Amino acid sequence: METFSFSIPQNVVFGEGSLKRLPELAVKTGGKKAYIISGPHLRKIGMVDKCAEDLRKAGIEAAAFTETEGNPSTDTVKKAADGYKESGADFIVAIGGGSPLDVAKAVAVVVSNGGEITDYEGAGKVRVKPVSMIAIPTTAGTGSEVTAFSVITDHSRNYKLTVGSSYLIPEYAILDPELICSVPKNTAAACGVDALVHALEAYISLAASPFSDMFALKALELIGANISTYVADRADADAASAMLLGSLFAGIAFSHAKLGDVHAMSHPVSAYFDVPHGVANAILLPTVVEFNAQADKGKYFDIYKAVSGKSIDRNEFSPEMLVELLKNLNLSLCIPADLKEVGVDKDKFDAMADDAMKSGNIAVNPRKTTKEDILKLYLKAYSREMVE
Ligand SMILES: [Zn+2]
Incomplete structure (x- = not known):
């Protein structure tokens, strides 16, 4: 077995009604004033005000920034960081999907280390431990609440930059x-x-590693067994719990093992055409899984069993079965069929492929990937009619 190391330094509270523990955890950070980073929808439905009120009852003041957008930008990080400094807050509460959480992590870096978020692009550039942060995801999910990454869009170069540090x-x-x-x-x-x-x-x-595999496989099981039920009825409490747990485990897994070509290719799709992250990934997934089949050393069989819940023998399995399973899942969840459908322009493929090759995820993809490969994969995912 190869050597590996792991660390899960975060404190996770899980379960129905656990939001009520926010004031208690806020007190534990030692902070006196919270800066709540969230989105306009959560402010509208009263969620931000409720959290602020609960904090005030525990003797903690609160200010809020709720202008985060999907695929959040470097400008939004700057605005939110300026707001943090003006507010006199000394810790951050992030509530929302991946976007508010990514902005909150970036703000924590900037207000504690100075400069702009672009100064910290890449891995291991954050020098000073950022201010404390409590992350409260409202989707299942990005796993951002437990990962060491923040992904921010720099519109000046149509590029999604990643800041990676265990401090995040x-x-x-x-x-x-x-x-x-x-x-x-x-x-x-x-x-x-x-x-x-x-x-x-x-x-x-x-x-x-065996550590990340354990979390990844359990996540595949939980998500495979519950995604259809949850999407059909989000109020199904058991399915929602399983999806949130699956998203958490997947987050722990990729925080340690990184990702692959799907994410390397999806970030340029979102950066150039503002396609939601999950939609871009879902569209690219079957195409990349097909491409990676050549490098499969038996793990596709495990994935197929975990996601489908079927007990089949290894000799009955072929990688095409996994590709079909994922295609059908997309179809049943009404995910757009191809990149064309979400407004992607083929003329940008060359620049997008250049950006995809800059991703750290290319290096850990199981099949060695060149720019030419990426171009072919974009083309294949561009139009379903073209390949069928
Ligand atoms: Zn993702």
């Missing part, structure tokens, strides 16, 4: 399944498949 892992994460029971159906579908991709890519990654 939030000190506390509150996972309350009640919070994911009212997300729109298409968001539930896209975020659910994103979590599945996290687990799948972590499981086949060249950086996978």
